[in-house]
Amino acid sequence: ISQLTTPPWALVNGELVPYTDVKIHIGAEALTRALSVFEGVKGYWDSAGEVFSLRTPRRHYDRLCRSASLFHIPVRFSYDEFLAGLSTLxxxxLVPDKDLWFRPTMFVTHGHWGEATEADLVVTAFSQRKLDPDPMRLGVTSWRRASDLVLPTRVKSSANYVGARMARIEVRRLGYDDAIMLNDFGRVAEATGACVLIAQRGRIVTPPTSESCLDSITVDILEEVAKDLGMPFERRPIERTELLAADECGLAGTISELTLVSELDGVEYEQSGLLAQLRQRYLELMRGDLVLPNVDLVPLVDASRALRPVGAGVQAG
Ligand code: PMP
Structure with missing residues (x-):
C-alpha cells in the first residue's frame, strides 16, 4: 500500500468512513491470532473508456466466504450487499481512465479463540497503476510455502503472507523482484502474491492448489482464455528443475494479470511465446474486446454515472 495514494474513503460494514478514521482495537483476534481474510478485486474501464466493470466479483465473494468459513468467521454480508458496497466506493x-483495485478485508473484532466470533468487513480501493516491474526477475527463496496441515494456503488469509513477506525480503536483498516459493515437497508452489505458469513444448502448465498455492481466480480465467485460443493447459506438479528448464514463465494474479518473467536465478526465459499471446488476449477480455461465456465482467453503471475526481491524496506510510 505504501506505493499507493491514500484514498479519501473506505467502506466499513457498508458505511462510507474517511479512510484515515478506520481503526482496529488492540484486543481484536485479527491482531492476536491473525484472524483476517481478504480479497483483491479488480475493476477495469472498457477500451472506449465508457463502462467500468468488476472482474468476476462473484468468484471473489465466494472465495472470501470460503476463507472465512474455514476459520469459523461468520459472514454478515450477502453477495448483493458486497456488490452494492463496491459500487458505493x-x-x-473512480476517475476516468484509471482502473480501481478493491481490497475487501474481513477481520475478527470480537470473540476469544473460537467463541462468540464477530467480524467486520472493510473495503478499501486504490486507483491502480502497475506495481510490479515487467518483465520480472525472480529467485527461489529458502522459505517454504506452508503445507495444508500447517496453514490452509488455498484460501486468502493474512497469516499466509507472513512467510511470503520473509521470502520477498530475502530475494529482494539478492536483487530479484520476487520469490518463487517451493512447497513442503520441494516442488513449485507459487510466487509471494501470484501463481506461476510455465510454457514448454507448446503447453501451458501450472501447479494445482494441492501444491500449496492459492486457489487463484486469474488462473481459472487464464485457463478459459487458453482454451479459447486452443492452447493446451495443464494443472500438475512442477519440479524446481522443470521450472528452470521451461521455455517461458509468467506470474498470474488479479493485480499481476499475467506478468512475464525474464529470469529465474540467472536462467533466462523467452519473452514472446505462448504466455505473451495469452496475456494479450487476457487484457482484451478485461477491456471488453473479447467475451467468454464463463468470465463475468459486471458493469457498475452507477459508478460511471457518479464519476467525479478523487481529492488530492497523501502518500500512505
Ligand atoms: N497467490 C497469492 C499468494 C496471491 O496473493 C495471489 C493474489 N491474490 C494469487 C496467488 C493470485 O490469485 P488471484 O488470481 O485470485 O488474484
Whole structure:
C-alpha cells in the first residue's frame, strides 16, 4: 500500500468512513491470532473508456466466504450487499481512465479463540497503476510455502503472507523482484502474491492448489482464455528443475494479470511465446474486446454515472 495514494474513503460494514478514521482495537483476534481474510478485486474501464466493470466479483465473494468459513468467521454480508458496497466506493473513488483495485478485508473484532466470533468487513480501493516491474526477475527463496496441515494456503488469509513477506525480503536483498516459493515437497508452489505458469513444448502448465498455492481466480480465467485460443493447459506438479528448464514463465494474479518473467536465478526465459499471446488476449477480455461465456465482467453503471475526481491524496506510510 505504501506505493499507493491514500484514498479519501473506505467502506466499513457498508458505511462510507474517511479512510484515515478506520481503526482496529488492540484486543481484536485479527491482531492476536491473525484472524483476517481478504480479497483483491479488480475493476477495469472498457477500451472506449465508457463502462467500468468488476472482474468476476462473484468468484471473489465466494472465495472470501470460503476463507472465512474455514476459520469459523461468520459472514454478515450477502453477495448483493458486497456488490452494492463496491459500487458505493467506486462512486466516490473512480476517475476516468484509471482502473480501481478493491481490497475487501474481513477481520475478527470480537470473540476469544473460537467463541462468540464477530467480524467486520472493510473495503478499501486504490486507483491502480502497475506495481510490479515487467518483465520480472525472480529467485527461489529458502522459505517454504506452508503445507495444508500447517496453514490452509488455498484460501486468502493474512497469516499466509507472513512467510511470503520473509521470502520477498530475502530475494529482494539478492536483487530479484520476487520469490518463487517451493512447497513442503520441494516442488513449485507459487510466487509471494501470484501463481506461476510455465510454457514448454507448446503447453501451458501450472501447479494445482494441492501444491500449496492459492486457489487463484486469474488462473481459472487464464485457463478459459487458453482454451479459447486452443492452447493446451495443464494443472500438475512442477519440479524446481522443470521450472528452470521451461521455455517461458509468467506470474498470474488479479493485480499481476499475467506478468512475464525474464529470469529465474540467472536462467533466462523467452519473452514472446505462448504466455505473451495469452496475456494479450487476457487484457482484451478485461477491456471488453473479447467475451467468454464463463468470465463475468459486471458493469457498475452507477459508478460511471457518479464519476467525479478523487481529492488530492497523501502518500500512505
Ligand atoms: N497467490 C497469492 C499468494 C496471491 O496473493 C495471489 C493474489 N491474490 C494469487 C496467488 C493470485 O490469485 P488471484 O488470481 O485470485 O488474484
Amino acid at each position: 467506486a462512486g466516490e473513488l
